[in-house]
Every structure is written in C-alpha cells, then in structure tokens.
Amino acid sequence: MTKSSTAAPEAKGAKGGKKKTAPSAPKGKGTVGTPGATVSKELARRAYRSMLEARLLEEKLAALYRSGKIVGGVFLGRGQEALSVALGVHLRRGDVYAPLIRDQAGRLAFGDTILDTLRTYLGSSLGSMRGRDGNIHRGRPSEGYHAMISHLGAMVSTVCGGLMAKRFRGETGAVGATCIGEGGTSTGSFHEGMNMAAVEKLPLVVVVANNQFSYSTPNDRQFACGDLMARAEGYGVTGRRAVGNDLVDCLAVLGEAVAAARAGKGPQLVVADLLRLVGHGEHDDASYIPSALKKSPLGRDCLEIARESLLEHEWLTAKEAADWHAAVEKEVEETASKVLREPAPDPSEEDWNAFSALGRNGEEAR
Ligand SMILES: Cc1ncc(C[n+]2csc(CCOP(=O)(O)OP(=O)(O)O)c2C)c(N)n1
Ligand SMILES: [Mg+2]
Secondary structure (H helix, E strand, C coil): CCCCCCCCCCCCCCCCCCCEECCCCCCCCCCCCCCCCEECHHHHHHHHHHHHHHHHHHHHHHHHHHCCCCCCCCCCCCCCHHHHHHHHCCCCCCCEEECCCCCHHHHHHHCCCHHHHHHHHCCCCCCCCCCCCCCCCCCEHHHCECCCCCCCCHHHHHHHHHHHHHHHCCCCCCCEEEEEECHHHHCHHHHHHHHHHHHHCCCEEEEEEECCEECCEEHHHCCCCCCCCHHHHHHCCEEEEEECCCHHHHHHHHHHHHHHHHCCCCCEEEEEECCCCCCCCCCCCCCCCCHHHHHCHHHCCHHHHHHHHHHHCCCCCHHHHHHHHHHHHHHHHHHHHHHHCCCCCCHHHCCCCCCCCECCCCCECC
C-alpha cells in the first residue's frame, strides 16, 4: 500500500488567539444541529495535539507492522482523528469510554499514553495488558476505559452496563460514550444497546463514524434507509450531525451531545460522514475505494483541515505547529526504541486464568 507520511507543517509564524464561534453543523433531515456552539482555543489546541500524536504514533505502528515487529493485525484511524478526538476530549474522569479500532486519537485525549499504546502493540510485559494482547483490545476497566470486545456493536451494551451500574450505586453526572462504524449499526448488538439506552434514558453518546465502507462493503449494500440519522428517531433519541473531517465542527457537535447527555437529556446519536484514508487494516490496500471519493471533500485529510483552521482562527502559530510535530515525532521514536528493548511476558510466570480471580497459589491475581 502506498501511503504518504504526515509532512511536517512549515513554520511561518502567526499571532496569538481568541475565542470563535464554531460553524453550525450542516442541516439535514432530522438534524438537530449546533447553532452558535462555541469551541474554545484551549480545547481546540488540546484536541489538535492529540490528533497529531495519534497520526504520528499510527504511522510508526504501520512501519513497525511492515517490518515484522508487531504480531497480529494493525487497524488505524487515519482520516478519522478529528471525530475520534472530539469525543475523547469532551469526556472526563469518572465517565465511561469504549473506543473502537479507529479511536487512537480519542484514546489519547481520554488519557491513554503513547507509551502504553506502544507497549501493548509490541507485547511488552510492562504495559497495562502485560503483553497479553496485541493491539486494540486494551483498556483500564476500573477507570471507565473499556477494553474493546468487538468493533461491531458490542461496546454499546458494555457502556450501557457501566452507566446502569453507576445509577444503581447512586453516582450521578457521568456520561458513557462509544464510537461505531456505519457497518456496526447493522448489528443486533447495536440495536439492543441503543434500545436499552433509550428506554432507560441513559446518558449515552454514540458516535457513528460513517466512513462509507464496512471493510470493502459500500453503504448501498449495508443499509437501505438512506440517512443513518433516521435511526435516531426510530430509537427515540436525539440525533445530531457533524462534519466528520472538520475538527472545529466535530468539537462543537460532540460538545453539545456530551453536555446534553450529562444534563439528563438522554441518549445522543451523532452521525458524521468521512473517509478512512487507509485500508481496513494494514493488510488491506483499500483498492475498492473509488478515487473520485478520495478526491471529494469527504476525502480531505482532517489533520490538514484542523491545522489550517487553527491557524486561521489564530489559535495556533505555524511555528508551534512545526514544533509540536517535531516534538511528537521525537517522543514516538524514542518511546518505540525504549519499548522494543522491554521484556516480553514469561509464560512460566503467567498466572492468568479465564475462570477465576485467584492465581496459581490461591492468592488474588493482579
Ligand atoms: C461478527 C463479525 N464479523 C466480521 C468481523 C470482521 N470485521 C471487523 S470490523 C468489520 C467492518 C466494520 O465496518 P464498520 O462498522 O463500518 O467500521 P469501520 O471498519 O469502517 O470503521 C468487519 C467486517 C468481526 N469482527 N465480527
Ligand atoms: Mg465503516
């Protein structure tokens, strides 16, 4: 697969920042939209930084995969970082978050680190998964960061479960969120989770990243309803639309969705159109995606749009953009070199047991 690497932005220098009103989301059938929603400079900068980290980290993961250093599949979120980060950045400690395979940006915004990501992919025993899982099935459930079971709808239910548990414990103010592909919305799991969330009026935010393909299956072979927004009405939840490759719009729409869920307004379904700019996984050359689609506005790179938009708003200077790029690149390279030298798990010391919380000698497993 040919894939250009993310070029370092040119440093040109620009002025300081100010607060701007985000563009309102384009209106479509059933759209609630976000007229007048504001996005702060600080939020936009944090989001852009996480997008940049995700992009450069994933480029490194792709290179490590191609050089045979990563065992198993590698699934990347190139082109989907704006939407992903916009969800992660609006969540806070105590919330429940279940990212999927294209959510490296959201994960970093939620508090995951470049170090732990590399430790997981490279099978280091020092990572949070202790070298037992190769890629995206990682999380810290006790911190509300769910480890992915499947990309195809299962996580809507686990987030609902986390929110129900909080309700039973009398905890208030938390939001639960997950992202899903448009293909995943065709599954029974998605339907059951959404329906339960609607009936229970859970503070759930489900973001549909409509990247036009489910692996190689195009949307006209995936659903017949024309517009996924129509599903919100069917479930009896609020529907919103975001421009999937526009960071400022995603931040505004997701900000409203998360705030509405937190304020007790029930489940929020956000639908965003975009294009993944890589294959389904690094084993896939994505040759089934028509070049006309790649050249359409949908195929524009969200990282470039975000950078241009932050420069235009004077929320970021060109020098900062270049410095951030260099700093993140350095961090990724140095962290990868360090993790490549870390120990793999030792099978003779493993105490993992699928059916018991007790270790080999009867002591509580870690
Ligand atoms: C039950 C099941 N069938 C097939 C797969 C393989 N699979 C994983 S993701 C995927 C496509 C998902 O498409 P979509 O939901 O649109 O998400 P995207 O990959 O586009 O982000 C497929 C076929 C699977 N993991 N589980
Ligand atoms: Mg898809």
